[in-house]
Amino acid sequence: MSLSAASPLLRIVPLGGLGEIGLNMMVFETAEDLMVVDAGLMFPEEYMLGVDYVISDARYVRERSDKLRAIVLTHGHEDHIGALPYLLDDLSCPVYGTPMTLGLVRHRLDEHGLLDSADLREIEPRKAFKIGCMTIDPIRVTHSIVDGVGLAIDTPAGLVVHTGDFKIDKTPVDDDPIDLSAFAHFGDRGVVLLMSDSTNIEQEGYTLSEREVGKAFDEIFPKSPGRIIIAAFASNIHRIQQAIDSAARFHRRVIVSGRSMQDNIRIARELGYLHVPEGIMADINELPKLYPEQVCMLTTGSQGEPRSALTRMAYGDHKQVQIQTGDTVILSSKFIPGNELSILRIINQLYRRGAEVYYEKVSEIHVSGHASREELSLMVNLVRPEYFMPIHGETRHLIQHARLARELGVEPDNVIVAHDGDVIEFHPKGAEVLDPVKVGRIFIDGKGVGDVGDVVLRDRRHLSENGMVITILVIEPRSGEFVYGPDIFTRGLTFEEERPDLLEGAKDAVTDALNEVPPEIRGSEVELKAEVHRVLRRFFNRELERRPVILPIIIEL
Numbered sequence: 252m253s254l255s256a257a258s259p260l261l262r263i264v265p266l267g268g269l270g271e272i273g274l275n276m277m278v279f280e281t282a283e284d285l286m287v288v289d290a291g292l293m294f295p296e297e298y299m300l301g302v303d304y305v306i307s308d309a310r311y312v313r314e315r316s317d318k319l320r321a322i323v324l325t326h327g328h329e330d331h332i333g334a335l336p337y338l339l340d341d342l343s344c345p346v347y348g349t350p351m352t353l354g355l356v357r358h359r360l361d362e363h364g365l366l367d368s369a370d371l372r373e374i375e376p377r378k379a380f381k382i383g384c385m386t387i388d389p390i391r392v393t394h395s396i397v398d399g400v401g402l403a404i405d406t407p408a409g410l411v412v413h414t415g416d417f418k419i420d421k422t423p424v425d426d427d428p429i430d431l432s433a434f435a436h437f438g439d440r441g442v443v444l445l446m447s448d449s450t451n452i453e454q455e456g457y458t459l460s461e462r463e464v465g466k467a468f469d470e471i472f473p474k475s476p477g478r479i480i481i482a483a484f485a486s487n488i489h490r491i492q493q494a495i496d497s498a499a500r501f502h503r504r505v506i507v508s509g510r511s512m513q514d515n516i517r518i519a520r521e522l523g524y525l526h527v528p529e530g531i532m533a534d535i536n537e538l539p540k541l542y543p544e545q546v547c548m549l550t551t552g553s554q555g556e557p558r559s560a561l562t563r564m565a566y567g568d569h570k571q572v573q574i575q576t577g578d579t580v581i582l583s584s585k586f587i588p589g590n591e592l593s594i595l596r597i598i599n600q601l602y603r604r605g606a607e608v609y610y611e612k613v614s615e616i617h618v619s620g621h622a623s624r625e626e627l628s629l630m631v632n633l634v635r636p637e638y639f640m641p642i643h644g645e646t647r648h649l650i651q652h653a654r655l656a657r658e659l660g661v662e663p664d665n666v667i668v669a670h671d672g673d674v675i676e677f678h679p680k681g682a683e684v685l686d687p688v689k690v691g692r693i694f695i696d697g698k699g700v701g702d703v704g705d706v707v708l709r710d711r712r713h714l715s716e717n718g719m720v721i722t723i724l725v726i727e728p729r730s731g732e733f734v735y736g737p738d739i740f741t742r743g744l745t746f747e748e749e750r751p752d753l754l755e756g757a758k759d760a761v762t763d764a765l766n767e768v769p770p771e772i773r774g775s776e777v778e779l780k781a782e783v784h785r786v787l788r789r790f791f792n793r794e795l796e797r798r799p800v801i802l803p804i805i806i807e808l
Contacts, residue, residue, distance in 0.1 A: 261408035261677040263444075263640075266690050267291065267307035270646045270670045272450070273330040274307045274692070277642070281407055284383025285318040288402065288413060289325055292333030292695075306334040307671075308691040309342075316342055320383045323374075324348035325415030326399035327355040328486055336363040337695070345370040347380070349389070351398035354518040355486070376400055376430060388437075391430040392417035395461075395620025397488045397524045401434070408677035409443030412634050416448050416643060418458045418622040419629065424465070424489040425524070431633060438634040443677065445636035449644030449652040451621035458626065459618040464583065465493035467615045472501040475607070477543035477577030479503065482553040482561045484584055485511040487620075488519045491549060494583075495527055498547035504533040508572065509551030509560040516549075535571050543577060553584040555593030565600040576605030583616045627652065631659045638682055640667040640675070718743030719800045720791065722761065722783050727808050734808060737761045737783070744791075744799050753794060760790045776805045 261281055267274030273293030279286045293305040312319060321344050324332055332352065336359055339346070346369065348356060353371050360366040374380060376391040388403040394416045402413040412434065419429050451458060472479060479498075483490045491512075498505050505527075507513050519525035538546065552561025561580070563569040574580070580601050586594055594610075601608050611617045622630065631639065639661045641652035653666045665682075669675055672687035719742045725735035739757050764786040768779070783803040791797055 261406045261411070263411075263675040263677075264311060264688060265642070265669055265671050265673065266309060266311060267293075267671055268330075268643055269649065269673075270644075272643075272645060274305065274334075274671075275331050275643060276307045276309070276334065277413070277446075278311060279385065279404060279406065279411070280315070280318070281384055283318065284320045284385065285312070285315050286320055286382050286385060287312060287322045287338075289331040290322055290334040290338050291328070291330040293330060293692075304333065304695040306337055306693050306695060308689075308693055309334075309338055311688050311690070312338075313342065319344045322346045323382070323387060323402065324352050324356070325402065325413070326394060326396050327352040328396055328416070331416075332356055332359065336360055336365055337693075339365050339369060343368075343370075345372050347372050347374050347382075347387075349374060349376075349398040349400060350522050351396075351488075351519065351524050354522050355515070358514055358518060374400070377433065388433075390433045390437075391427065393420040393423050393427075393429045393461075394418060395484070395489070396486045397425065397519070403433075403437045406677075409637075410437060410440060411444045411446065412437055412442050412636070413446045413642075414448050414630060416450070416621060417630075418451075418620055419626040420458070420460050422460045422462050424461050424492055431629075434630065434633045438636075442634050442636040444638040444640060444682075445631065445634045446640045446642045447627060447630055447652065448621060449627075449641040449648040451619055451623050452627060452641075452644065452648050452652045452655065454619070454623040456623055456625055458621065458623045459615075461489050461493070461618055463615060463618055464490060465497065467609075468493055468497040468581075469500065471579065471581065471609060471614070471616075472497050472503075472547075475579035477575070477579065478546040478548065479579045479581065480548045480550060480561070480564070480572075480574075480606075481581045481583055482550050482559075484553065485509065485515040485551055487584075488515070488524055490583055491516060491519075492525055494547065494549055495525075495531065499528045499531055502545070503547040504537075504541060504545055505531050506533050506535050506538060506546060506548045507550070508535060508548055508569075512549055512551050512560075538571060548572070552597070553582045553594075554587055554590045555595075555597045557593075562597055565597050565604065574601055574604040574606050578604075578606040580606045580608045581614075581616050582608070582610040585611055585617050585619065624655065627655060628659060631656055631661070636661065638665045638667060638677075640669060646670070717797050717799045718745075719802060720744060720757075720787055722787065722801070722803045723806070724761075724765075724779070724783070724803070725806045725808060726779070733765065735806075737765075739787075741799070744797065745795070756794065757787060757790055760786050776807065779803070779805050 264278040266276040275289040275291040277288040350373055360369050374389050376389045379386050379388045386405040389400040392399045392401050401415045404411040481494050495505055550560040552559030564572045564574050567573050598608050609616050639656040641649040649668050653668045656666050657663050672690035674685040721740045723736050723738045727734055737758055739754050780803040784801050787801045
């Protein structure tokens with residue numbers, strides 16, 4: 252799949268974000284240049300025990316690092332910028348983004364000790380810039396974070412429009428609406444490919460304006476007798492702005508709890524994206540001096556995260572704030588799939604402590620940041636592309652969005668439903684999808700990057716489901732005599748105090764089996780471990796119908 256320098260060719264390779272939510276990373280490659288759009292992470296799925304984050308395997312980029320010209324970011328959500336520290340650890344190139352996006356990036360890179368070496372370059376909507384042979388035109392979009400952009404990318408194969416994450420909010424909180432005229436302008440020029448956000452394709456009609464959340468706040472505030480605690484995503488600056496505005500209208504002081512909330516508010520204020528009335532902010536240490544009806548708290552934990560500020564409040568584990576009768580708690584976010592049980596546990600706990608709770612199933616305190624079906628139709632009609640490629644969604648989203656594009660007149664053969672690793676090439680005679688390149692996921696666990704894989708996760712699942720048995724045996728290797736043991740300990744298998752007969756039976760089984768082992772084999776640690784493992788596996792399967800992890804420890808004197 253070599254690129255010919257003589258041909259006006261474009262290769263697009265999604266390394267993450269197609270067929271899944273998160274991990275957004277897209278490669279645009281020409282004969283001489285390579286550009287990456289977004290570098291996001293994904294939060295772990297249930298089976299990824301102990302994993303903190305997941306990032307895409309970027310070996311395709313690393314193998315072509317001599318061609319890498321830039322990373323361009325559409326907005327500052329973690330699923331679009333979160334993998335940057337792990338890319339820039341061994342890759343060097345400029346990173347382009349809007350001021351707020353780069354403000355969030357600076358904070359992340361500083362945490363990883365990479366800020367001083369980073370080359371960060373600000374971009375603005377309607378101000379084009381060049382990356383190698385490609386010209387990039389940022390387009391203002393509205394989303395659930397400020398300062399988001401789509402991209403019009405002028406390539407040797409023609410004009411490509413990448414919407415980024417967007418919705419068509421006609422009344423945004425900052426009065427800076429999506430630039431539909433720019434999308435129409437590029438449509439008039441002729442677009443070879445439209446790549447459009449698919450996340451909300453299943454939602455009919457139009458997505459509500461963010462201002463609807465402010466109206467809901469204004470309805471809740473006057474009927475709340477005690478403290479108001481609002482849990483929201485720390486990146487949703489417009490949501491935070493509306494909470495502050497409502498607090499000001501109803502004469503409440505604003506207290507911030509949660510490090511990410513504090514950091515993002517600080518960044519947004521410094522850059523002028525968040526406007527805070529003089530004197531409204533209060534330190535959390537002032538809380539005991541304020542009457543409950545004077546307090547509005549902004550905090551993290553809307554997804555029921557175990558160590559978030561709201562969770563610690565609900566369970567009485569927060570040093571300065573505990574939920575009490577009369578409090579009103581607003582979970583101003585959607586239930587992200589996979590988090591439902593955690594969120595419902597928190598809601599139940601909040602009710603037990605006497606709070607009134609508002610959440611998406613009972614109140615309009617959240618609106619999506621993604622375009623619904625009618626808005627997606629409008630985008631296709633404005634851009635009128637020759638080819639269409641749905642992005643940012645699970646497989647069902649991509650397929651349904653592809654069907655919509657065909658209904659709107661895109662030639663069926665020109666609709667490309669791609670997945671991670673697929674190679675899409677454009678040349679003078681059209682486009683084709685080639686064999687996929689190797690992609691994958693890298694797990695971040697603490698400071699470890701990639702040192703947890705499928706085998707480790709399998710072992711962790713095995714331990715979590717079946718427990719562990721540890722056997723200690725001391726042997727004199729020359730004579731093959733057993734000096735001590737076997738001693739058997741279990742973890743996560745059963746209550747040892749209630750089943751002493753079980754462990755005695757296990758010891759007897761091991762002792763009987765080892766007495767049958769010839770002396771010449773007893774000196775082999777490998778052989779002895781294998782025999783202990785075989786005997787205990789059979790014993791616990793027979794007695795309990797369980798398959799614990801068995802760890803034989805042989806100590807030679």
